[in-house]
Amino acid sequence: PFRLTDQxxxxxxxxxxxxxxxxxxxIFTHCTGPCPVMTGLHVDVQRALSPxxxxxxxxxxxxLDPERDTPAVLRAYALKxxxxxxxxxxxxxxxxxxxxxxxxxxxGVIRKAGEEPAHLVASFVIDPEGRIxxxxxxxxxxVDDRVRRVVDTAGRD
Numbered sequence: 346p347f348r349l350t351d352q353x354x355x356x357x358x359x360x361x362x363x364x365x366x367x368x369x370x371x372i373f374t375h376c377t378g379p380c381p382v383m384t385g386l387h388v389d390v391q392r393a394l395s396p397x398x399x400x401x402x403x404x405x406x407x408x409l410d411p412e413r414d415t416p417a418v419l420r421a422y423a424l425k426x427x428x429x430x431x432x433x434x435x436x437x438x439x440x441x442x443x444x445x446x447x448x449x450x451x452x453g454v455i456r457k458a459g460e461e462p463a464h465l466v467a468s469f470v471i472d473p474e475g476r477i478x479x480x481x482x483x484x485x486x487x488v489d490d491r492v493r494r495v496v497d498t499a500g501r502d
Contacts, residue, residue, distance in 0.1 A: 346358065346359050346360060346475075347407075347436075348438075348442075349407065349436035349437060349442060349443070349446070350416060350437055351416065351419075351434040351435060352416050352420035352423055352430065352435045352436075353416060353420070354416045357405075357434050357436060359475060360475070362403050362405070362475075364473050365401060365402060366401055366402045366470065366495055366498045366499035367404075367405055367470070368403070368404045368405070368468060368470055368495060369405045369407070369450075369468060369469040369470075369471055370383050370384075370387060370405075370406050370407075370467070370468040371406070371407050371408075371409050371447065371452050371467070372384055372406050372407075372408065373409040373410035373414055374408070374410070374413070374418050374422040375413060379466045379484055383466060383468065384406065384422075384423075384426045384428065385426060385427075386484065386491065387406075387428075387433075387491075388426060388427045388428055390404075390488055390491045391404055391428070391432070391433065394492065394495065394496070398495070398496055398499060399432060401499040401500070402432065402495055402499055403432050403434070404428070405434050405435075405436060406419075406433070406435045406436065407436045407437075407446055407447075408435070408436065408437040409443070409452075411438055411439065411443045412440065414437045419435035419437060422435065423435050451467075452465045452467055465482070466483055466484060467480060467481065467482045468480075468491075469481070470495055472498050473499070478498040479494045481494070
């Protein structure tokens with residue numbers, strides 16, 4: 346569970362998303378490596394879902410760099426990357442709160458002075474009851490595989 350702040354300055358908790366399938370990942374906006382790729386993959390997943398599937402799904406990206414990633418910075422990043430914010434939240438919050446979420450999901454981060462954070466590239470598909478249904482490590486899983494995992498977790502009509 347977590348409660349953080351979205352790109353519009355509103356609080357959002359994982360429990361607020363019960364009943365939805367959640368695609369959760371961890372990014373930071375200044376990343377020049379895997380983060381924009383991960384966001385792009387999930388934009389493609391978001392676009393590939395039918396309207397009925399999207400109604401059952403929420404996307405959540407949590408910043409690994411809450412010091413720099415303010416709600417306004419997250420909003421600009423999301424829009425630049427093509428994310429539809431009607432069902433995607435980009436979250437930030439106090440460093441201690443973000444670190445607790447990272448630890449809970451097993452996403453290790455190495456922080457060195459003067460360097461960008463190094464982190465595990467992973468995304469999670471969380472079922473409507475709040476349980477992790479799929480953990481996808483890396484960027485190799487293609488969009489159609491990610492879509493299948495989301496749809497299977499949400500349940501087909």
